[in-house]
Amino acid sequence: MKNLISYILVFIISFSALGSGKTDNSLDLLCKNFSQADLKNSLLNNAEWVPYPSYSDREGWKKLTEPVFSNIIEKGEQALTYQWQVVKATDYLAYERDGSRGIMEKPMNKNATALSNLFFAELAEGKGRFLDQIINGVWYFTEMSTWSLSAHVPAYQPSKRTLAQAGVHVVDLMAGDMGSLLSWIYYFLKEDMDKVNPEISSRLKSNLYSRIVEPYMNRNDMWWQALELKENKMVNNWNPWCNFNVLTCLLLIEDNENLKIEGIYKTMRSVDKFINYVKIDGACEEGPSYWGHAAGKLYDYLELLSLSTGNKVNLFDQKVIKDMGEYISQSYIGGDSWVVNFADASAKGGGDPLLIYRYGESVGSLEMKQFAKYLLENRPNKISITRDAFRSLEDLRTVESIQNETAKLPNNPNKWYPETEFLYIRNKDLFFAAKGGFNNESHNHNDIGTFVLYKDKQPMFIDAGVGTYNKKTFSKERYDIWTMQSSNHNLPQINGYEQPFGAKYKSKNASFDGKTNEFKLDIAGAYPEEANINSWVRKYKINSNELIITDEFDISNPNKENIIHFLLASEPKIEDGIVVLNNGNSSLKFDPKLFEATQETIEQDDPKLSNVWGPRIYRLSLKAKKVNSKGSYKFIIN
Structure with a gap:
């Protein structure tokens, strides 16, 4: 009966009742x-x-x-x-x-x-x-005694x-x-x-x-x-x-x-x-x-x-x-x-x-x-x-x-949803999407500030999605699942902390400039108070064939190195200050004086995920070599 109590919160505590929209x-x-x-x-x-x-x-x-x-x-x-x-x-x-x-x-x-x-x-x-x-x-x-599902009764x-x-x-x-x-x-x-x-x-x-x-x-x-x-x-x-x-x-x-x-x-x-x-x-x-x-x-x-x-x-x-x-x-x-x-x-x-x-x-x-x-x-x-x-x-x-009817895809260069804080930018080669919001949206992931990037309509930087529903998916254990965690999105781990779940964890000052194709937001509020983050302003800027990401931060008394995570559809090859992507067709540039780069393979043994991504995806982690209270990072993807 004890286990039941945690499971029956399926759509009452996690998604079906709590929210901040x-x-x-x-x-x-x-x-x-x-x-x-x-x-x-x-x-x-x-x-x-x-x-x-x-x-x-x-x-x-x-x-x-x-x-x-x-x-x-x-x-x-x-x-x-x-x-x-x-x-x-x-x-x-x-x-x-x-x-x-x-x-x-x-x-x-x-x-x-x-x-x-x-x-x-x-x-x-x-x-x-x-x-x-x-x-x-x-x-x-x-x-039948009921037409309802066991998870909902x-x-x-x-x-x-x-x-x-x-x-x-x-x-x-x-x-x-x-x-x-x-x-x-x-x-x-x-x-x-x-x-x-x-x-x-x-x-x-x-x-x-x-x-x-x-x-x-x-x-x-x-x-x-x-x-x-x-x-x-x-x-x-x-x-x-x-x-x-x-x-x-x-x-x-x-x-x-x-x-x-x-x-x-x-x-x-x-x-x-x-x-x-x-x-x-x-x-x-x-x-x-x-x-x-x-x-x-x-x-x-x-x-x-x-x-x-x-x-x-x-x-x-x-x-x-x-x-x-x-x-x-x-x-x-x-x-x-x-x-x-x-x-x-x-x-x-x-x-x-x-x-x-x-x-x-x-x-x-x-x-x-x-x-x-x-x-x-x-x-x-x-x-x-x-x-x-x-x-x-x-x-x-x-x-x-x-x-x-005539078959045609939308061709507007961008779409900005100012309340939901979703942004889409498309050009000849790239499709970029990023989000702000808060960490108690329906079917929530802890993902404020994340992005995805596709080149030639093929995935590069990705969001894994969700695996097959199980007892954890809509329970208090939801965020034990790796796909829900901010460290498995294209986001920073700041001063040793990931983003937690909850309506109070949200972005600040999200804005999009359609003339410069720049999206920026402060994601400090998406992290717990004990992370001591005064501000972390992330900016995304799309040019004709590149994405520039900058992070400007201010942390009080930090004691852990920041780690910038990226989730990738294909295997990266790490060189000095460059991560080669998509079999050499693209790259991510970073300052090797600031970061040590590592990669790991994430095997996809859940069919709901492997049917989308294949047998494996990859996580690239750029770990700061120093603990700094203030600073800025720059990453160029081209």
Whole structure:
């Protein structure tokens, strides 16, 4: 039980509650622009707003699924003999006992994927061939004690244990996803399931209500709702993601119109908290890997709200919504789908092209639409049918309209996010990104002042990202993980100290001069008081083919040598005052009178990291030869 307590802080202490971002309650874009009466007057019934053919409309489904019909049927046929996997009690207990998440998540995900494949195959073919196995899947899920993941269950149960308690349901990401998928199954296939036995759809609807709608309506204490948000608390991608799933259930299964209006308006109040929290510059502090479930899920939520109200409740004319969308195109570097990956984000990605296109279409962003077409042209699979039924259905609606778009990447020379303190600079050869901020951002790394640098769209100076989630990733032991530590970023270790975790550890006076391409900030506040740092001003200046880094510092009574760390994608070769990089194509120059240079190899035995970087990456460390209270360092990368 003692170990459990540290693990169940997963999204409560580390990321899901604590934070120091902006929560500007003056925005409240949804509730200040639209009253509950406005919602009631504009809400359409399902038959009016659902933009897809009815199940019986065979011509409609033939046309909609034509681009991927054979693939949908193939996956459905494979699932006809699927053996539904039992998620055992001991699978849930494993998280409590040793912190294992995957042991229960893998069979749960396989079952969800099988059900989704069967559902879309039946929609596409319409002959009832997949119906019995869909019923088996529906029956299986309604017999489960919980749809939530073992890592998320304890926080909201009186027992604080990982086994589900009778009558207590938690709306987490997985439960929400299942609620959304099963609501669409109920909507499209209710009549045909009733022909087999009315108990099937009745039982399904009852479970959707008790597992999703009821807990959402009766509770305000699920952290992601942010309805009891205290000052300086965090709101992240869970908010729009979960609210989108709840909205789907409400729209498709709630018969009581007053309760439906009340529930939808509650989601609007909740989603307002996410929009309020996100910096007004639109940057996603969680990184591109999470954009699809942060701004991307906000888009899904707003699109569903717009569809269901005949476009009456709509925020797509708001600049902050557009800026949140264009973050994904601005963060793209190129090459092998490299992206700027601060925090837990992976350095490879790019995003879902059809989602990005729809988002761009709604907010009037040519940049997003052209970027989406660029991504799509480089994808072998144009449409991915997943358990996210709404996105899959929307992809089917979108794939034809994107064909006439021009493929193009953004070409603006720089992008400065002044509130989030992210800076991107691109020229013909280089892509540079750096950050300020504070050390309690969502999916935080202790990384204030770090940078990444790519030459010819290939990585040189990197941020490793995050490995496979485990019991430490979202616990009080998070910063025992090497990828989270400032000494494994492109940052100084000052007077023997690394950056610690906490909202009070932040940058100061971050600024960008677009005329000189210089970014500077004081990172002294990112280090603990006992480091005795009065100031440490780091400057980055990009010229046509070089990056100049200068560090000017003032430390009271230092007793340890400073060490400047650099994380590298390829093996360096250290010479006298020069570090040869990228097989001789680049170099880092330093003053050999000031520093002793060493390197170490960091083996990548975690597949989530090795799939990005290969079997190893490297850390270059420049250790000062003297302990000085004041001084300056200069590094030239060319």
